[in-house]
Amino acid sequence: MSRSSRPVLxxxxxxxxxxxxxxxxxxxxxxxxxxxxxxxxxxxxCHASMYTGVYPDRHGLWFLWQRSPExxxxxxxxxxPLLxxxxxxxxxxxxxxxxxSRCPYTSYWGLPxxxxxxxxxWPEVDVSETRYWDEDGYVPGYPTVFERLRAAQVPYDTLGLHRGGSGPHGIEAVEHKPLPTIKPWTYLFVGEPDGLSHRYTQEGPQTKAMLRRLDQIVEARYREFESRVGEFDFIAYSDHGHIAIEDRINPYELFEQSADDxxxxxxxxxxxxxxxxFRTPEERSQAERVLANVPQGYILDEETMAREHVDPGEGRYGELIFYLNAGTIFSWTTFGYGRKQRSMHGYLPxxxxxxxxxxxNCSRPTEKVVQLVDILPTLLDRLGLPVPAGLDGQPVLA
Structure with missing residues (x-):
């Protein structure tokens, strides 16, 4: 069976x-x-990079919240008045x-x-992601795998791809949603490992039990493909790992300890x-003095951001970005308090x-370490479609 005629799961x-x-x-x-x-x-x-094949310094999505008063x-x-x-x-x-209730955003998190x-x-901030991953125009100028397949008129199915975080409906779709026909591409989205790892760590018994269940669900789908189509390509991947939390810092107390607010x-x-x-250079200098007393992290410099293919976006993601070392988190965040968080990601790769x-199941990857930007070109290549020039990633299966 030729590559282009082999379904991809x-x-x-x-x-x-x-x-x-x-x-x-x-x-x-x-x-x-x-x-x-x-x-x-x-x-x-991660999602923008794996679906478009380019790094954040090109597609522009780094953090969820950004400064965008316009x-x-x-x-x-x-x-x-008197807010x-x-x-x-x-x-x-x-x-x-x-x-x-009045916001038109259709993205995964909507307006958190x-x-x-x-x-x-609040009138200074907006989210950077306003459309869902599989919608047209998700990342202007950088078509996703979903857009490219629609443009090439390649049918596909998605199971478990839903808005608003992981949940039973996601698992149930992956496990039970019928597939009347096996299309060229079938995409199973499994969100549960991340949420459970945050709460219990990935080593926790609750997470391990879910991983065993997910393994069985994926095996059942794999056997279904075997019985219905015979030969097919199977690719499973994840976007990041997880690191147990060892230390927490209250950012507000941190500034209070330096007689600042x-x-x-x-x-x-x-x-x-x-x-x-910052409104003035003096404000920046004062913040830098406060943060210099935090041994668990440091201010990201231009060299580090360039090496990691991220870009502050002319200040929209921050004029100063202070990074905490792996295993440390802020106990107060813009989103809430994170008291139940026991594991985190987002640290240096x-x-x-x-x-x-x-x-x-295809072949040994041609690279010892696969990059997230390799996912899109690899999928296009396995589906027999041309890989566009100008991507940051490349096919990794011979």
Whole structure:
């Protein structure tokens, strides 16, 4: 059977690291595997790169929240008088609920809840991802695998690809959704490993039990393909690993200890990053003095960001970006408090537990380490489609 006539079954596991395969005997039995190098950042950077074949410094999606006053859905707050006088957690939740109900975004997270950011800054922020991964125009100028297959009139099926995080409906779709015909490409989206790893670590018994179940579900789909089409290509991969949390830092207390107030700066806090904007050079100097006292992290410099193919986007992702070392998180973030988080990702790709996995029945990968940007060109190549020039990735299966 020629390559272009062989169906391709692809399984994406969110957050599965190589060590997690010890709970997945079927996947471990596949003849070929390689580590997959993740990106500096979170899932938004990973998904855009694996679906488009280019790095974040080109597609522009690095963090979820960005400074973008021109497009902020909270711009209406500028007309609210005495906003600081009514600022409270209930007010923030109410403002978010009202704004989200009118927001047209169709992306995976939509308009996420903001908890720890004064209301006066909300008209300055917007999300960078406004469309869902498989929608046309998800990343303007960089077509995704979904767009390319539609343009080439190649039929495909997706199972478990749903909005708003992992959940039983995702597993049930992957396990039970019927496939009346086997199309050239079938994509199974499995989000459960990431959420469970955050809460229990990937080594926790709850996570291991789910990994065993997922392994059985994938094996059942694999056997279904064997019985229905005979020969087919199988590719499973993940976007990043997971690292157990050993230390937590309260960013607000950090500034208080230096007789400063974080809330006087425009700021956004992710689990492992504090991103700041300044009105004056003096503000920046003061923030740098505060952060110099934090041994668990450092300010990202241009050399590091260039090496990791990320770009602050002319300041929209931060004029200063402070990075926490692997195993450390901020206990207060823009999203909430993270008290139940026991494992995290988003750290430097060079950390060994940051790796994802790449598994296949096709052939030994031509690269010792697969890159996320290799996913799109590899899929196109296995489907017998031309690989466009100008991508950052390349096919990794001979």
């Amino acid at each position: 692809t399984v994406f596991f969110d957050g599965l690291k190589p060590e997690g395969l010890t709970s997945m005997p079927f996947l471990s039995s596949m003849p070929y595997r390689a580590p997959l190098r993740t990106l500096l950042g979170y899932s938004i950077a 497009t902020s859905p909270f711009a209406w707050l500028r007309k609210v 600081s006088l009514v600022d409270s957690l209930p007010a923030r939740l109410g403002v978010h609920k009202l704004t989200a 809840r903001i908890v720890n950011l004064p209301l006066r800054y 974080l809330n006087r700066y425009m700021h956004l806090i992710d689990a492992g990053y504090l991103r700041l904007w 060079s950390h060994p537990e940051s790796d994802g996995v790449f598994i296949t």
